[in-house]
Amino acid sequence: MMLADELNDYLANAMAGRKRCSNCGEFKTAELFYTATPSKSTRDGRTAQCRDCLNAYARYRRTVDGDRIRALERKTRNPVKNAVKNQKWRAGNREAIAAYRKAWEKANRDKVQAYKQKARDDLSASYVRAKLKAPAGAAIPEAVIETKREQLVLSRLLKQLKGVLDESQP
16 A cells, blocks of 8 residues: 555656655755756656755765866866876877787777778778878878879779679670
């Protein structure tokens, strides 16, 4: 009997446009919940926990893990400063980065091959630059890249045409 009463209470609140907080269990109006991107878990576009519960949790996380959170906030506030810092780090760790990349590529050969195949099929800028055989880091005008891309498209079409002509001859 108690379950039926709870279900009736839930349905009455739902019909009145109220929602139950998954944390405190209280029924509250939709305005007391933060908006969220609609998904399977938030069909109504509101968070599962009310604002009070989420704010209390945020305060708790700041006391427990405040240093890490503040460090992340500093990174998002200073993107230029962090870009320079990252660039310096990459310059000082080229060998370690190359070793990591080589190990990753060896462990993920299928992903690397799929990526390269997609670059070839799409005639991506990196693929066209490689076909130009320019020195690494050389500035190549966009017009040159587009001209090479057109040349590659034409050569592919020519190969297809030759294949069709070869098949049609007895």
